[in-house]
Amino acid sequence: MNAYIGTPTSRVDGRAKVTGAAKYAGEFPAGGLVHGFVVEATIPCGRIATIDASETLKVKGVLDVLTHANRPPLADKDEAWKDEVAPEGSPFRPLYDDKIKFNGQPIALVIAEDWESAKFAATLVRVEYEQQGFATDLEGERSKAAEKDRPHKPRGDAAAALARADVRHEADYVIPTEHHNPMELYATTAIWESDGKLTIYDKTQGVQNVHKFLCTVFDKKPDDIRVVSPYVGGAFGSGLRPQYQVVLATLGALALKRSVRVVLTRQQMYGLGYRPMTIERVGLGAKSDGTLDAVTHEAIAVTSRYEDFARNDTGWAEQLYSSPNSRFSHKLVHLDVSTPCDMRAPGAASGVCALECAMDELSVALKLDPIELRLKCYSDRDQSENLPYTSKQLHECYARGAEAFGWSRRSPAPRSMRDGKELVGWGMATGVWEALQMPVAVRIVLTSNGHAEVSCAASDIGTGTYTIVAQVAADALGLPIENISVRLADSTLPQAPVEGGSWMAASSAHAVLAAAEEVRKELLGLAGKMPGSPLAGAELADTALIDGSIARADDNSRAVTIADAMRHGGVERIEKEKLNQFAEDKKHARNTHSAVFAEVRVDEELGIIRVTRIVSAVAAGRILNTKTGRSQIMGGVVWGIGMALHEETVMDHRFGRIMNANIAEYHIPVNADVHDIDVIFVDEADAHINKLGVKGLGEIGIVGVPASIANAVYHATGKRIRRFPITLDKVLD
C-alpha cells in the first residue's frame, strides 16, 4: 500500500498553479460585482469625532460609504466575534463603533462600480479625531509587564542554582515585530446569490472557522453562508483568524444586496496580525563539566489592549536540555496596537532563537564545542511532564547534520576563518516543535470506474495538502493517483480545523485512511457475497485494496476487482464519510526536532553578511512526500534567514505608526540572499504517535535557523549581537 506515500510525488495542483488557472479569493467573478476600498485610522488611540463622506459620494461611480454610523447590524456580544483560535479578550470589530484601538484600523469602506474610483474616492473621506494618550513602545513600557502564564511548571530552585553555578550566562535577546507578508493580498469576494444567500471567497486558513464566525457576527443560519478558498497565496498564520476584510465585504454585500470584493493594499495588511516583539531573557547555569544546573527563561511580549495573545516562547528547554532546576514565565505588555497573531512556529521561532544563542554563549564560556555541550545536556524525556517521547532522533540530527556540513573542520576561535576580504563563520543551533494532531473528517466517493473523489474542508496554503491527501487516498484505495481528485476548503465539506500548527498532514492523512477503511468494508461486503468469492469469510483486517481490487492481504492473488464487486452488488458509487479522532496518549511527549548548521561570510570592511550554506537535519517521523516536505523545510530556512538578518517592522512611537509598511522597506529574503540549502530527513520510526508515524513539517523548518546564523556571525566576527535582525550597522558598530 506504499506506492505513493514517502515518494517525491509532484504537486497535484501544480499545473493549475503554473498556468494561472488557480483562482485565489480576489479573483472569482460575479455579475454586477462592485469594489470596496478601506479607509484606515491615522491615530493609534481615541475616537472618531466626525467622519464626512459627502465629497466621496459625489464621485461618479461611488455607491456607498459604510462607517460605524450607517452600517448594517453586527453582533454586540464578544462571544459572537470569537473564532476558534481567538485569544482571551474582546475581539476587534471592524466599523462597530467610534473607538480607535490602533493605527491602521479600518474606519470606512468606500464602495464603487470600479476599483480605481473606490480607491480615489477613499482619499476624499474627511475624518476628525479626538486623540487620547497612547503607548506603543514595548521597551519603554517594560516595567508594566504582567505575568500571563507559566508554560511549564518550575522545577527545583532555579534562582539559587543560577547564583551558585560554576559558569553562568544571562542576557536579553530582542526579537522585533515581524509581519507575515504572504504574497497574495488579503481579499474577499462576497457573492450575493439570487436567493439572498452569500458565497464568500476568502483568503483564509480555515473556511469553517470563517463560516461559523460570519454566521454569529451577522446572525445568519449555516445555510445562508458558504465560505470557499480553494487556493491561498500564502498565509503563515495570518489567515488563522478571520481577518477584517471578510467582515467588510460581507457588510457591503448585505448593505447593497450586490456582490462586493474587498482587496487590502500591502500597506493595509500591516494593520492585521504579526509576530509580537519580545524581550527574551535567558539564564543558563552550568557546572564546569558542561552539564546544566539551571535554566531560566522569561519572555516579555507585546499584546493589544483588548486581547491577551501569548504563545509558548519559553518552555522549549524542557524538551531539549536536562537541568534539575528551571523556571519559565511569559509576561505581556498591553499597548495601543492591533492584536498579534500566530506566525510560523509562533513562540518557538522567537524563544528557541534566544535559548540557542544563549547555549552558544555558554559553550564559548565553557570552551566546549557547541554540539558537545548540547550532547552533555541531551534530554531523553520531556522534563515538564517527565515523559518519554514517541520518538526523538535529535542526536542523529546532530550527527548527520554535522557530517554533511563538515563541522569537524571548524576552527573554534572567533575570527579564525577567513576567505579573502570575508570573515567566515560557522554556527549551529537546535530546533524543536510540537507534533500535534486534530480531529478531521474526510468523505470518499468511489465510482465503479475506479475513480475516487476525496473531500475535506481543510485548506492547502501551499503546504501540499492536496497532494498528500491524493497520495494517501491512492495508496489506501489501491488506485493510481491520476484517478483521485481532491476537493478542499469549502465550508460545506466534511469537518476540518484551521490549517496550522503543523497538524494538518497527520490529521488529514489519518482521516483519509479512516474513510478508506469504510469504503473497503463495503467493498468486502459486496465481494464476499459473490458466488465462489475468493474473499468469502475474510475479515476486514485481513484485506487490502491493491491495484484496483480488494484482495487478501497475505495473498494478493485472491482478489476481486472493485468494478466486479460493485457491478455484482448493483452499486454505482460508494460514498463514505468518517471523522477520525486520535486516541489520547498521556504517556508520551510528541515533538519534532532539528539540528541546523549555518555558514556566513561577512565583509570585514562593509559589514555585509551573506548566508552561503545551511544544512538542516530534521527528525519528524515519516515524511509523506519527500519533494514537498523538503520544500517546506527549505521555506522555513529562508524564513529563518529573514528573521536573522532582514525582517523588522519599525514603528515611530511618537505617532504609534508603522514606518515601513510595504514590501520594499520591510525586507524579506530575495533570490540573491539564498544560496545552498541542504535538507536532511533523519530516519525516525514512530510506532506510538499514529498509524503512519507522521509528525508534520510546517513549523520545524524555521526553528533554530535564526540562532544558527547569529552564532555563525559571532564566530565570524567575534561580535555577539542580541538584537535582531543582525544588520550591517550592528556588525560595524
Add this chain to the structure above:
Amino acid sequence: MSDLTHQIPERIPIHLVVNGVNHTLDLVPWTTLLDALRDHLALSGTKKGCDHGQCGACTVLVNGRRVNSCLTLAVMKDGAEITTVEGLAKDGALHPVQQAFIDHDAFQCGYCTPGQICSAAGLLAEGRARDADEIRELMSGNLCRCGAYPNIVAAIQQAMGQP
C-alpha cells in the same frame, strides 16, 4: 475646486494583443496594465502582490521584455504584444519553464509563480544568465515568501539546459 477634484478622466480606446488575441478596450488613463488584464480581460493569472513594483508578482512580457505590469499604465502600451502566464503553454503543452517549475517544486502557494515564470521566460530570452549566481541576481525582482528560491534556480537551470 471640488468639481475638478472629482472628475473621473475620459476613457481612451486602446488596442492590445494579449496572448495572440486582439483586444480593444476603453480605459481611463489611470488603469494599470495589471488591472486591465485582471479586471477588464478576466486574465487573473497575473497577480497583484503590492501594486508598487516591489514584489514582481505582476511580471508579464511586453513585446518580449519582462515588466512589472502594476507600474505600467495600460494606455502607454497601446498596440503592444503582451504575453501572460495564460499564454505560455502551446496547444496544451507546457512551456519548458512551466514544466521545470513542476519538476523542481519551484513554488508552494503558487501566488508569485506566474510572475516568476514570466520573468524566467524573459530571462531566457535575454540570454544574460550564465550560472546559478547570475540567475539568483537577475531573478531577485520576483519575491517568493514561501522561500522556494533554490528550487526556482534549479528549475530555470533545467529550462536553460544547464546541468
